[in-house]
Amino acid sequence: MSAVVAVCRIVTAAVLLSCxxxxxxxxxxxxxxxxxxxxxxxxxxPSGMQQRQAAAIRNAIAxxxxxxxxxxxxxxxxxxxxxxxxxxMLTPSLRLYEPIVxxxxxxxxxxxxxxxxxxxxxxxxxxxxxCDAMAASGKMKVLAVDYRLAPEHPFPKGLDDCxxxxxxxxxxxxxxxxxxxxxxxxxxxSGGNLAIASALSDRCxxxxxxxxxxxxxxxxFADNSLSWKKYGEGYGxxxxxxxxxxxxxxxxxxxxxxxxxVGMCDSKMLERxxxxxxxxxxxxxxxxxxxxxxxxxGSRIMRIEFPDAxxxxxxxxxxDKAFGESVSxxxxxxxxx
Numbered sequence: 001m002s003a004v005v006a007v008c009r010i011v012t013a014a015v016l017l018s019c020x021x022x023x024x025x026x027x028x029x030x031x032x033x034x035x036x037x038x039x040x041x042x043x044x045x046p047s048g049m050q051q052r053q054a055a056a057i058r059n060a061i062a063x064x065x066x067x068x069x070x071x072x073x074x075x076x077x078x079x080x081x082x083x084x085x086x087x088x089m090l091t092p093s094l095r096l097y098e099p100i101v102x103x104x105x106x107x108x109x110x111x112x113x114x115x116x117x118x119x120x121x122x123x124x125x126x127x128x129x130x131c132d133a134m135a136a137s138g139k140m141k142v143l144a145v146d147y148r149l150a151p152e153h154p155f156p157k158g159l160d161d162c163x164x165x166x167x168x169x170x171x172x173x174x175x176x177x178x179x180x181x182x183x184x185x186x187x188x189x190s191g192g193n194l195a196i197a198s199a200l201s202d203r204c205x206x207x208x209x210x211x212x213x214x215x216x217x218x219x220x221f222a223d224n225s226l227s228w229k230k231y232g233e234g235y236g237x238x239x240x241x242x243x244x245x246x247x248x249x250x251x252x253x254x255x256x257x258x259x260x261x262v263g264m265c266d267s268k269m270l271e272r273x274x275x276x277x278x279x280x281x282x283x284x285x286x287x288x289x290x291x292x293x294x295x296x297x298g299s300r301i302m303r304i305e306f307p308d309a310x311x312x313x314x315x316x317x318x319x320d321k322a323f324g325e326s327v328s329x330x331x332x333x334x335x336x337x
Contacts (some may be wrong), residue, residue: 013299028088029155031200033321035308040284040317041252042236050076053240057120057248063150072121072149077287079128082136089264095124095167096176097135109140109182109334110169111212114162116315118245125317127188130204131175133327139335141178147194154251163203170207184210184334189237189286190245192216192278196262196293209337212330213275214314215286218263219291220246220255222324225288235283237312242285263293275300277333279326282307 015278027198041192081087088096098108111134115127124146131142147161164186173180187195192213198210222228222243232239250260258265276297280290280304306313306322313319314326 013204016245031043031306031308034306037319037321038308038310038313041312041316042234045236046320050238050241053121054238057118057151057241057244060120061244061248061295065152068120072123075117075121076123076125078125079132081132084138085132085135089177090143090172091168092290093124093161094168095131095144095146097131097142097144098167099135099138099141101138107173107177107179109184109209110143110173110176110178111184111186111330111334112145112166112169113190113252113300114145114147114187114194116187116214116312118193119158119190119193120242120251121149122191122315127191129317130314130323130327133323137335138240138329139331141176149249151248155249155253155257156300158249159194159197159201162198164199164209166198166204180204180207182209182334182337183207184212186212186214186330187216187313188214188336190217190249193218193220193262195262196273197259199274200259200262200265201267206274208274210332210334213276213278213290213324215284215311216278216293217245217279217286218289219261220250221261223289225292227287228285228289231283231285231287231310233245235285236281237285239285264288265296266289267296268296273297273300275337277330278303279310279329280305281313281322282308283309284311286311302333 060068115122313322
């Protein structure tokens with residue numbers, strides 16, 4: 001790793017872009033804070049929770065979704081809004097977060113956001129804290145998408161919903177008072193996978209200005225990488241439940257299909273990827289596959305790793321430093337185009 005990378009500091013995306021367009025690491029003080037928060041977060045996770053969730057998904061794959069619905073309900077608390085943010089339900093599956101007082105009267109950029117949850121749970125509410133924080137900047141609107149969930153609705157149904165949402169935003173840009181030339185798409189974990197797959201879709205070519213990804217799934221199978229082996233248990237996302245997530249989403253389709261495992265795309269296909277911000281958790285089962293994906297995309301991606309953070313810092317409270325840094329980085333990245 002070059003000396004340039006070593007001296008990069010996470011301050012703002014604008015500074016990082018001028019410093020290095022690939023890998024960057026946090027300051028020592030930030031690392032210490034993130035480490036302490038991540039460790040406390042892991043200590044507070046209920047024992048056996050992911051095993052119970054995995055069992056609920058297996059039951060749903062077999063046809064009994066009752067336990068999985070309980071998991072979904074537990075992750076569906078209505079978020080608290082900032083004083084300067086309001087929401088509008090555009091459709092039953094599309095919620096618009098917008099600043100009440102905008103910085104000016106021009107059409108604003110739009111971030112279309114797909115929540116995480118292994119394609120099997122999560123909702124408009126589970127990503128609400130992040131969507132609210134982005135809209136609270138006063139400089140963009142955010143469209144949260146409630147796509148259909150597996151295993152009841154396996155691939156490609158959730159992806160179809162995400163692509164439909166992008167087309168909806170472009171088609172209704174005047175009514176929404178958003179700039180159709182400045183539409184970003186983002187997501188965390190499985191939502192990051194859907195964001196990448198949407199950008200690769202024939203239907204979305206030319207519609208997306210940038211991607212904002214948080215620890216995305218790029219291979220919907222056990223990649224047996226170093227991070228998969230090292231962080232496969234006890235770090236916020238276990239290998240056991242990741243395997244079940246993958247099986248639920250892929251359904252009867254080959255999980256190596258490039259529309260599912262976007263990291264399997266060749267370099268020609270990846271030329272469709274717009275400029276991209278990828279924020280990774282260092283202690284995460286998905287860390288290495290995201291790193292490999294970034295290397296394949298090349299100069300169009302800026303990958304920032306929080307070495308001591310763990311999975312879930314976007315949607316589950318507890319890692320406030322990583323969450324706050326992510327909001328700042330994503331805001332700067334979208335606006336400083």
